[in-house]
Amino acid sequence: MSSGVVDVRIDPSLPDGVQHLAEILKRGIVDGSIDPFHRLISSQDGALRNDGNQWYSPEEILHMDWLCDCVEGSIPTFDQLLPMSQAMVRLQGVYRDRIPPEKEGTLL
Structure with a gap:
């Protein structure tokens, strides 16, 4: 996200407070103060992908071929x-x- 290649669109129909929170989270991810991948993560198939002690490199994030169990949808x-x-x-x-x-x- 910091390179500008990936971005998050915030639906304008969301309440103002939710939009503001999303912008705060986005800024935190961009400046590195928030790392959404440094936590316990399981994929949709139930496999443990991170025990919360490892950091994903940008390369690992770019090559993920799975989605978190909290994500609805598919690649x-x-x-x-x-x-x-x-x-x-x-x-x-x-x-x-x-x-x-x-x-x-x-x-x-």
């Missing part, structure tokens, strides 16, 4: 992504080695 498949997102996933995605190539050749 979209490659085909469900917008074309502009598909291009980024081809370069940096978690499963980039399993994505069908756009043209013949080896994956760099």
Whole structure:
């Protein structure tokens, strides 16, 4: 988030206090005073992903292929992504080695 690549959208229909709290949390994550990943974390399948004693590196966070048990939803498949997102996933995605190539050749 500090690089500006990832952001959080705050729905304007939320109450003002909730929007303000979300902005405070966002600033804390950006400036490093809040680390949402340094805690007990289980994934949706029930696997313990962090016992609360480890810190995830930015690389580990970028390559997460699972969602926390408190998150509703799922990670979209490659085909469900917008074309502009598909291009980024081809370069940096978690499963980039399993994505069908756009043209013949080896994956760099």
